[in-house]
Amino acid sequence: MASTALATARIGVVTFPGTLDDRDAARAVRLAGGRPVALWHADADLQGVDAVVLPGGFSYGDYLRAGAISRFAPVVDVLVDAARGGLPVLGICNGFQVLTEAHLLPGSMIKNDHLHFVCREQVLTVENAETAWTRDYAAGQRITVPLKNQDGQFVADERTLDELEGEGRVVFRYADANPNGSRRDIAGITNAAGNVVGLMPHPEHAVEAGFGPASDAGHRAGTDGLGFFTSVLTTLVSS
Amino acid sequence: MGRVVVEVMPKPEILDPQGKAVVRQLPRLGFTQFTGVRQGRRFELEVDGPVTDAVLAAAREAAETLLSNPVIEDVVRVAEVTTEAEATA
Numbered sequence: 001m002a003s004t005a006l007a008t009a010r011i012g013v014v015t016f017p018g019t020l021d022d023r024d025a026a027r028a029v030r031l032a033g034g035r036p037v038a039l040w041h042a043d044a045d046l047q048g049v050d051a052v053v054l055p056g057g058f059s060y061g062d063y064l065r066a067g068a069i070s071r072f073a074p075v076v077d078v079l080v081d082a083a084r085g086g087l088p089v090l091g092i093c094n095g096f097q098v099l100t101e102a103h104l105l106p107g108s109m110i111k112n113d114h115l116h117f118v119c120r121e122q123v124l125t126v127e128n129a130e131t132a133w134t135r136d137y138a139a140g141q142r143i144t145v146p147l148k149n150q151d152g153q154f155v156a157d158e159r160t161l162d163e164l165e166g167e168g169r170v171v172f173r174y175a176d177a178n179p180n181g182s183r184r185d186i187a188g189i190t191n192a193a194g195n196v197v198g199l200m201p202h203p204e205h206a207v208e209a210g211f212g213p214a215s216d217a218g219h220r221a222g223t224d225g226l227g228f229f230t231s232v233l234t235t236l237v238s239s
Numbered sequence: 240m241g242r243v244v245v246e247v248m249p250k251p252e253i254l255d256p257q258g259k260a261v262v263r264q265l266p267r268l269g270f271t272q273f274t275g276v277r278q279g280r281r282f283e284l285e286v287d288g289p290v291t292d293a294v295l296a297a298a299r300e301a302a303e304t305l306l307s308n309p310v311i312e313d314v315v316r317v318a319e320v321t322t323e324a325e326a327t328a
Contacts, residue, residue, distance in 0.1 A: 064305070064306070065308055068305065068308065069305075072305070100310070101308065106310070107310060108308055108310040108311045110249075110253065110254075110256065110311055111256045111257060112256065113254065113256050114256075115256050115257070115260055153256070155253055155254075155310075155311060156310065157252070181254070181256075
């Protein structure tokens with residue numbers, strides 16, 4: 001993981017007003033072997049980064065709808081064009097909501113069906129291990145990462161859901177129990193090209209032993225989220 | 240000063256968890272006649288002059304691009320507020 005190519009991979013992490021997890025995302029990039037680059041919501045400039053993470057939080061207080069106002073931020077304008085051109089983009093939680101509002105990913109998130117904020121260690125099944133952000137996993141693998149949100153119920157019309165399933169664009173499903181009423185247990189999806197991935201759970205909080213979810217290795221020892229960040233480095237090196 | 244009201248509702252096929260929570264509470268207060276509740280949003284847009292057709296057209300565009308998400312919501316009303324009774328401020 002310490003090759004020169006990996007060490008020079010620059011992964012942008014966007015900060016909006018109200019973003020909470022930008023520092024955790026930057027730390028995850030660093031632990032995977034990449035170089036995090038801070039990107040500011042008001043700058044229409046991606047600083048030549050090789051990939052971008054839209055982290056979680058409550059951008060603009062989630063006013064109007066989660067992600068609705070961030071979608072019109074100058075940095076998102078340039079990001080949309082770059083993503084359509086193939087730039088790897090990962091949206092986590094609020095970042096996923098921004099990606100749907102920007103129409104880079106279909107569907108939307110509404111309030112959890114039980115109306116409560118959820119904070120738990122969530123088991124996911126990896127459904128698609130061929131995207132830019134999941135190629136270090138295996139299809140069918142179960143991973144545990146934190147889930148924490150109030151507006152986490154993924155919805156889309158039946159035709160869109162069938163399309164996502166048919167094209168293998170469901171990347172993660174909630175395993176064991178559906179925590180928020182998401183259609184077809186969908187936790188994360190990708191675009192047709194596989195470079196844009198969005199999910200509600202938080203892989204960036206499961207990247208370092210001692211600070212992650214419980215795992216077979218021990219209390220807080222889970223690092224199942226690290227694979228997202230090593231995957232994108234693998235993608236960048238092999239492209 | 241003119242004012243345009245924009246009303247946005249969750250699409251009929253989208254479950255409305257907030258509306259469901261409200262309808263569950265109503266019978267506890269004795270309101271047993273209401274069998275369903277859907278919760279939407281109302282915006283009031285103010286302009287410095289009269290509400291012209293161009294203002295209404297701009298309000299419609301704002302309603303479709305920012306005020307609603309067409310994946311989960313419908314814009315059900317874009318209209319000038321004309322009476323004092325209807326204006327909330």
